[in-house]
Amino acid sequence: MSINPIEISSLKKYYDNIKAVDEITFSVKPGEIFGLLGPNGAGKTTTIEIMEGLRKRGAGDVKVIGLDPWKDGHKLHKKIGVIPQDFTFFEKITPREAIIYYANLFDVKANPDQILKDVLLEDSANVFFENLSGGQKQKTGLALALVNSPELLFLDEPTTGLDPNARRAIWKVIKGLKAKGKTIILTTHYLDEAQQLSDRVAIMDHGKIVAMGTVDKIIEEHGSKERLEIVGSKELANYITENTDLAVNYHQGIISVNLKQKIDALAALAAAEQSSFNWGEIHTRRDSLDDVFIKLVSGKVDESGEIIVENNNSNN
């Protein structure tokens, strides 16, 4: 029986009167990609840095691959791989040299060519870090995180600030790592990234976990039920309300009928057909992760799926 790489219970971290992390509990299973999702200042980075041994916890229990990250930091760091937020490195070093440097520090034999291939960076192996693009820099960070062949990886906002193509390239690398059986803790404030990559996500807000599980489960628990949407007039909406016992909403030319069960759609459509009003396109819809997120968190989501914070008063 393998133990969980991450076991956290009742973790707290306060800075003066700011509750950066406020009593959170979760565990991560081997081989899982676990996404920590939340707006800036939600406490994601504090949580991940406590797990990495970069910050001291306030209270609670933290075990990372069976170790206390703060006390056994030196031991832990030999076994995990990390990309800190805003990863940066020496300006005048190439990715290949950086990998060799890390291999010497970790006293391990590493194959730079294989690692560069794993992170899709073979083409820029000999370019100085300062001349790499944002995406290539992140890939260098990923490459360094892999030098000591860790089973557990922490990726703190690995795609923040990258263009969509670069983000997709990083996703490809992360999926490749999962396929090799690595356990990955990922923080992000991109919803599509969490949805694309994570087996499970925890949504954080103001230091607390407000929802946790698979994306589908979170939507099911916190989103609205399935509904039928009909393009039609206000009069048709009223007709359906009067002639069925279904809950009907009308907003800007769309009639929305809540479905307690799928068969309810038939009743709504029959009523529409009976009426003499015209109606257009129909489809069923349920809340997306975006919709759920907005309900749960004090943030908004912009067109590109990035979370925008309304008030940011907690320490990240």
Place this chain on the structure above:
Amino acid sequence: MISVKRIASDLKVFSRGYLRNKFGLFFGLVFPVMLILIFGAIFSGDSSGKINLYIQNQDTGPFSNPQMDIATQFVNTLNNSGTVFLVSVNASENFSDYLADNSASDGVLIPHGFSEAYLSGQQVNVTVYGNPTASTSGIISGTVSGVITFFNLKYFNPNASPIIGITPTTVNTEQTQYVDFLIPGLIGFSILISPMFSLVNISSEYKKTKLFKQLSLTPLTKMEWLASKVIWYIALSTLSFLLMVAVGIFAFGAHITLNIWLIPFLILGPMLFASLGMLVGTITKNPETAGIIGNIVTFPMMFLSGTFFPISTMPQYLQDIAHIMPLFYIIEGLNNVMVYANFDGALIDLVVVGVITAVIFLAAIKLFKWRED
């Protein structure tokens, strides 16, 4: 446990990065050599300390034989005095206007009929132009008086030779020049500048960009990290030391004693200032503050420790301040070794430098944080 392998690999990466950065190389090696060339040229230029003296000889003869041309003999004697560099002015020029046109204040005019008057024992004067506010004028009038006295003596006894002479010498067994005193100061300067500014900058920048955090996730320890920087700056300071000494010897003919006593200063100096830079970068909040504090610590030390001027020329209170500057003991030690060969004095300096270095190195390691609480 300190790992030599980790120090070596960090040193390799750091030194390679340093050498790839032209700016660092300039400050490490080119700048000190430039300093020695500039200061060497200013204080021991090709006139070897001689003063320019304009001379107009109006006594153009004719003379029946060369022995009658006393004016030319007078000029030659003046030229051989070793203290002045003669600039001859054509007899047709108005001497006073000529001096003014050349912004010169020092000049000697030998009048027409000078030789004839001398030979016939009639009194004759040479005119000496000078500026009473310039220190050169005193030297000129002294030199000319000396030559005149010599000619007066010769008139009464042509075979006379001086009874009292002068043997010029300095405190060292070899002849010491300004450049000999300058080199230890400038070496001290380069030992201070390069490691200090570099470490202030690196340690505050790495903190800001979270590179230290990144490194703390590897087995590299902060002691190993600082050790590799210290080793690099010892190597760089040694190289710049050798370059400066070579330039001093070949360009300015400096007399320098090189011996084993220099080695501890070349090791402890960079270690001291690399650690001090680290300490400043560590205790300050951001690179801007670090830069300011770094300058506040560095600049007084740069000027008050005997780098460019000997501290004995300073007022007493500044000399007292100099004695609290770590760089003072390094420069004094280098002077004791390289100029005076006073090894007892050098030992005292070495002990002082050693203690300061140990304290600052340990403080830097202790206060320097990889990670936050």
